[in-house]
Amino acid sequence: MGGVRVHEPEADLENPTLVEGFPGVGLVGKIATDHLIDRLDMRHYASVDCEGLPQIGVYRGGDRTARPPVRLYVSEEHDLLALQSDAPIRSEAVDSVADCLTGWIVSHDVTPLYLSGLPAERETEDRPDLYGITTGNAAERLEATDIPIPPEDGVVTGPTGALLNRAALENYGSLSFVVECNPQFPDPEAASVLLDDGIAPVADLSVDVEDLLDRAEEIRSKREQLAQQMQAVGQEESSQAQPLRMYQ
Numbered sequence: 001m002g003g004v005r006v007h008e009p010e011a012d013l014e015n016p017t018l019v020e021g022f023p024g025v026g027l028v029g030k031i032a033t034d035h036l037i038d039r040l041d042m043r044h045y046a047s048v049d050c051e052g053l054p055q056i057g058v059y060r061g062g063d064r065t066a067r068p069p070v071r072l073y074v075s076e077e078h079d080l081l082a083l084q085s086d087a088p089i090r091s092e093a094v095d096s097v098a099d100c101l102t103g104w105i106v107s108h109d110v111t112p113l114y115l116s117g118l119p120a121e122r123e124t125e126d127r128p129d130l131y132g133i134t135t136g137n138a139a140e141r142l143e144a145t146d147i148p149i150p151p152e153d154g155v156v157t158g159p160t161g162a163l164l165n166r167a168a169l170e171n172y173g174s175l176s177f178v179v180e181c182n183p184q185f186p187d188p189e190a191a192s193v194l195l196d197d198g199i200a201p202v203a204d205l206s207v208d209v210e211d212l213l214d215r216a217e218e219i220r221s222k223r224e225q226l227a228q229q230m231q232a233v234g235q236e237e238s239s240q241a242q243p244l245r246m247y248q
Helices: 025-039 091-107 139-143 158-170 188-203 210-214 216-232
Strands: 003-006 017-021 043-049 070-075 080-085 111-119 130-135 154-156 174-181 241-243
Touching: 003 091, 017 025, 017 188, 025 080, 025 111, 025 174, 025 188, 025 210, 091 158, 111 154, 111 158, 111 188, 111 241, 130 139, 130 158, 130 188, 154 158, 154 174, 158 174, 174 188, 188 210, 188 216, 210 216
Parallel strands: 017 080, 017 111, 111 174
Antiparallel strands: 003 043, 043 070, 070 080, 130 174, 154 241
C-alpha cells in the first residue's frame, strides 16, 4: 500500500499550510520550495510512496543518508509543511499521485499552496508578474494580500494541475500561485517572487531571498539538466500554467 509514511517524531501542527514543489517549467516551484526548506531548517517529516512515483534512492553530496525522491518536510514553529521532489512524475502516474496526496491532505486538514510557472518572455530587469487563484473557502487568505487575479483564462497542467483539479472537484480550500518565468531555463528570480510576494505573506513567514538571487547563476547551472528533462517531457508531466486558448 502506498501513501505518506510519517517518520518519528510526529509533528504538532494546528492549521498547517503545505507548499508544493513538484518540478515544472522554470523549476520555479522546486527552487522556491528547496530554498524554503533550507532557510527554515525544516525537518524531514515523511516520505511520499504513492503509486507511480519513481522507485529510486536520492542522496546528497556530503551526506550519507539516502531518501526517496518525494518527501515532506515540516517546521512546527511556522505550522508549515513542504513537499520536495527530485524527479519528474510520468504522465501515466499523475492521476494516482494526485489522488494519493489529496487523500492525505484532506484527511489531515492541510491547506495546500500549489506553485506553477507561466512561460513568458520578459526583459532581464522586469520583475515577473504573480497571480493567485483558489478553490473552496481559501479565497479569504488571498483577499488580505495584494496578489492580483489572473488577467486572462488559463490552465495548470502536470502534477500541480492534477492536484488543483482534485481540490476544485472536492471543493476543499487550496491556494495556487502562478508566476511568469523563463520557459527554457531554471528561473531563480521568478522563484524569489513566489517566496517574497506569495508564500511569505500568505503563510506569515519571513524568508530571505537575497541568497537565492546572489546564487542565481549557480542554481541555474545545477538545475539545468532537470530543467531540460522537464522541457523534453510533455505538458502532462511538466507542471505549468498556460493561456486557455493554447490548450484548446
